[in-house]
Amino acid sequence: MLRDAGRDADHLEVVRWGERLLAAVDDQSQECSEYLTELLTDAPLSSLARVEALVERGRLYYATDREAAALMDLTEAIRTDPTISKAWESKSEAIDTPISISVDAYLDTDDDAVGQKVLAALDELADLLGYEGPIDEQTFRGSIWRRALATLRGRPSSSEVRDRLARVERALVLSSLEMKIADVDSKTASAVEQLIVSLTNVPEACLRVGSLLVIKYQDVSGPIIVARSLSVMEVRALERYPEIQTDPKRALQSLAVVADNILADNIDLGFDVTARDTRSSEES
Incomplete structure (x- = not known):
């Protein structure tokens, strides 16, 4: 949708964003985490959108046994918005219980x-x-x-x-x-x-x-x-x-x-x- 809208409006930057996101989605090895990484790295996200992206990428990392990366994303989400319940719940699932x-x-x-x-x-x-x-x-x-x-x-x-x-x-x-x-x-x-x-x-x-x-x-x-x-x-x-x-x-x-x-x-x-x-x- 972004790519086509960029072409219709003759807006090169929108076309480039559409192509970047399509490439990220097509990368089957990343379970859409690369899509979220593109947004978190370069997109002008609002604070709320950034928190949501961090939580979702953290969940994906945890589901694919990348606990350290998951904890880093979920911790950053909590620091940005300490009230977000999804981040607390996801982080508690990702933490091992030390002796x-x-x-x-x-x-x-x-x-x-x-x-x-x-x-x-x-x-x-x-x-x-x-x-x-x-x-x-x-x-x-x-x-x-x-x-x-x-x-x-x-x-x-x-x-x-x-x-x-x-x-x-x-x-x-x-x-x-x-x-x-x-x-x-x-x-x-x-x-x-x-x-x-x-x-x-x-x-x-x-x-x-x-x-x-x-x-x-x-x-x-x-x-x-x-x-x-x-x-x-x-x-x-x-x-x-x-x-x-x-x-x-x-x-x-x-x-x-x-x-x-x-x-x-x-x-x-x-x-x-x-x-x-x-x-x-x-x-x-």
């Missing part, structure tokens, strides 16, 4: 009482996901920097754990955007609100529960809280360079650099990705 997850916290405070309040709220979220802990704790002083694991409790089904993750993830993202989370069950909403409130007296923080990341830092306009759903590559980046979390204001920038290098199979970077002064237990 253990990281439960890390960097807090720019040396107040143990404040720190314990934040850590308790963070561990409560892990508990909601079906994990118990923390175990293998490593805590460094000066600021409070705790690295720990939580292990899967009992034998919940994979779908049950994925459903819990989707609810907590959705509540965190909506809460950080100051949007209503009434569509999330009360227990999850309460745990997320408790975590956000616990950060009130912490100037900067970086909290992680598995694939969920919460960052707080100071801007000229005041405190900023960002909740992020991590892609597969971003999770790998934090596993390899956990110290990224000790510089909350630059964490997302550093994370993007490392994730891009991992994606390019160039993970031996040979430089300090955060360019920060590491605080350790020796400084306390």
Whole structure:
């Protein structure tokens, strides 16, 4: 239709678009994912159309066993529109259920009482996901920097754990955007609100529960809280360079650099990705 309309109107650009999309549809090896890639790469899509295209391509990737690519598309769709239910549902289906997850916290405070309040709220979220802990704790002083694991409790089904993750993830993202989370069950909403409130007296923080990341830092306009759903590559980046979390204001920038290098199979970077002064237990 596009190609014929372009010919009728003598509009060369429309003709070219029609031919590109026809070629993508005719590529039987791509299950129409190449068609969506053409649109996502070059077409002037509206924000809503881009989200829809990302969700559909993510579903196609997942159906053809390309889980990493699926998670990246679905995560981007959620970041663009945190309210889109199809993206949350599709992403929860694409996520494997790990036996253990990281439960890390960097807090720019040396107040143990404040720190314990934040850590308790963070561990409560892990508990909601079906994990118990923390175990293998490593805590460094000066600021409070705790690295720990939580292990899967009992034998919940994979779908049950994925459903819990989707609810907590959705509540965190909506809460950080100051949007209503009434569509999330009360227990999850309460745990997320408790975590956000616990950060009130912490100037900067970086909290992680598995694939969920919460960052707080100071801007000229005041405190900023960002909740992020991590892609597969971003999770790998934090596993390899956990110290990224000790510089909350630059964490997302550093994370993007490392994730891009991992994606390019160039993970031996040979430089300090955060360019920060590491605080350790020796400084306390």
